[in-house]
Amino acid sequence: MDLGERLLNGDRRACARLITMLENNDNEAIDILRDLYKYSGNAYVIGVTGAPGSGKSTLTDKIVKEFRKKGKKIGILAIDPTSPFTGGAILGDRIRMNDLTLDKNVFIRSMGTRGALGGMSRATWGAVKVLDIFGMDYIFIETVGVGQSEIDIVKIADTVLMVMVPNLGDDIQAIKAGIMEIADVFAINKSDLEGADRTKLEIEMNLDLSEDKEYRPPVVKVSARQNKGIDDLIDKLMEHRRYLEDTGKIIERRKKNIKLEIMKLIEEELMSLIMDKAFRENLIEDLANDVIAKETDPYTAKERLIDLIKE
């Protein structure tokens, strides 16, 4: 039986191996996804993002436990940063989800970013498809701990859950562009700490200024560790899902993201073509030397590489 069939039959090792192959740019995995793509589209994707240490993993663990009580099958992709210097990584999100490890209806996979900068890894898009085809009802993607501008999660998730904590900056942070704009639901975690009400207020005031009168992201105070507010948070996540489905915006959103994905695939392919040329015969080295010697400039050097692709 090939890997694709094994995946459809619910073989966990096949699921794991396919994700590995995608991470390693193995074209065989792409071919399998091409064949099985028609079986995807049943899973609902929830992105969980927020600052390092804000409690994304612990909160995901608590939410998933509630979903399991309703019998939902869950995939979790937990992303942690890869070292840009050594290529190594410590993937430590499972520590917070150990109780879920033995549940046959939960599949957790840790992934290193491997050079991607948007808070996810390049293979995340494919891994979501694998878990979807595998038969998961919900897929949670936990991004790396983000700062202000890693917003790739919005390009893949149906619902984005932004995990905030009290006292990380003042109300100016709340009106800044970037990460604050992508949330569909805000969770203020660790809300037993002082300052949670103020943080909630600052986010609410920022939302008051929003142009979108149709949907307003709710702000929910939770404490993942004390298991408080989780039901309320899940209600809000489901309300967002219903909103998207009732208004038909889910199709719009997914279509927009598919366009972005196609563009990203093209970008990756073109980039690898260029890199291939640039590094073969040390062309990039020679060009850099020419630029240093002022015999040419970076703009002309670029044109020379691009011309090679066009040939």
Next chain:
Amino acid sequence: MDRPIRVLVAKPGLDGHDRGAKVIARALRDAGMEVIYTGLRQTPEQIVQAAIQEDVDVVAMSILSGAHNHLFPKVVNLLREEGVDDVLIIGGGVIPDEDIPKLKEAGIEEIFTPGTSTKEVVEFIKNNLKR
């Protein structure tokens, strides 16, 4: 194909000391490996399921409690029951010399005791991968 080696670093059993495991995890990271760290007090069943889901090349376990003769072989057997035969399994911790041959026979390919340099562990992994 140039791909990072994936290693599950796990602490089976009940002892609560993971300094050594963390030092190893960090050293493997610096050697360019992807280290999945599962934390303390893992059952053999949890280690095996995590190894499967993470599709690791290596399972590295650390025990300081003395339960190695029971827990290490259990992990090997459970992996075999699941049909996993392409994973390198190694162990470390406070393990008496006389126990080592038996553990190796049970399928733990190498045992690293206190005083081992992290470089040795890295080299052993790189030279003994099964896929």
